[in-house]
Amino acid sequence: MIKVLFFAELEEIVGSRELTIEKAELTVNEVKEYLKDKFPTLPVDRAMIAVNEEYVEDTDVVKSDDIVALVPPVSGG
Amino acid sequence: MSEKLFLITDEVISIQEVVDKVVHPNAGAINTFIGTVREMTKGKKTIYLKYDAYVSMAEKKLAQIGDEIQERWPDALVAITHRIGRLDITDIAVVIAVSTPHRADSYDASRYAIERIKEIVPIWKKEHWEDGEKWMGDQLEKTPYPTGKPEGEHLS
Incomplete structure (x- = not known):
């Protein structure tokens, strides 16, 4: 389980300060792709x-x- | 206030308490930078600001700036406090105190600290105007240097 934190305008877009990804291991790039997929408007x-x-x-x-x-x-x- | 040299706080900053942290018998100069909330920016009137931070990481990055300063100016002592939460016009957002044996280094190191804060320390400012609000970012309009050192142009 990987915890992800959001601040400032990103927190407002996601609607939460944090979320968890149920994976044991990802590259940083894979985390970014996961987030882009889940939140298309997130910069x-x-x-x-x-x-x-x-x-x-x-x-x-x-x-x-x-x-x-x-x-x-x-x-x- | 805290004894920490590098501090994020939601309370009013005491300038004297930050300065006191760098007092030293070998110091011939203490340079103090005080960052305050400005009302007018490019013709637009700010009503108040709100600062947010990733507090634990921000304190680590402030400490990293202190380490970088001591690499460049080995006799320097540095303390930085940055306030978060709601700040009104003229309120103090940040205080940087640097002591050094001779005055020139204290100016240079203080300038280095504030420029570096704007590159690597995870603190964000939300402007509140009469007709809206916006999280501000990339004031330098440059790609930050996450691990490296700022180049000369950032200090001029």
Whole structure:
């Protein structure tokens, strides 16, 4: 089970702060494809992806109990 | 307030408390940057802002910025607090304090910190105007550098 977090406008589009994917292992790219399929209006490709609070590449692997976060362009400061 | 050097809070930020965290006998300068909520942006009037953050990761990324600063300016001490939640015009959103032995480095490191916050720290601002609202993003209009260092153009 992989947990996915959404923030800011992504949270509003999904309607929730988090969801779970019932898979034991996926690549980051597969997670993105899953989300695009489930939420066609979600701007997945504009977001950076973090796994367990570190930014990752599309080819990295996500395992069960990992926490994936979609990080849309930031605007702090 | 917290003793943490790198903090996300939903409370009013005390500038003095952030500054106190970098006081050191070897420091000859403490540079303080205070980011506040501006009313007018490109002719549009902001009523208030709302900040959201991935708090645990944001504190880690602020700490990473502190590490990057200490690589570049080894004698620097850094503390950063960023507020989230609803902020009104003139409220303080972020305070960065940097102490260094000599003043020039304190300015440079402080500037580095705020530019880096706008690249890698997962904090988001929602503008509320009289006629609408919008989550803001990509203020730099550049692709962020997730792991690398910003180049000179980002600091100028």
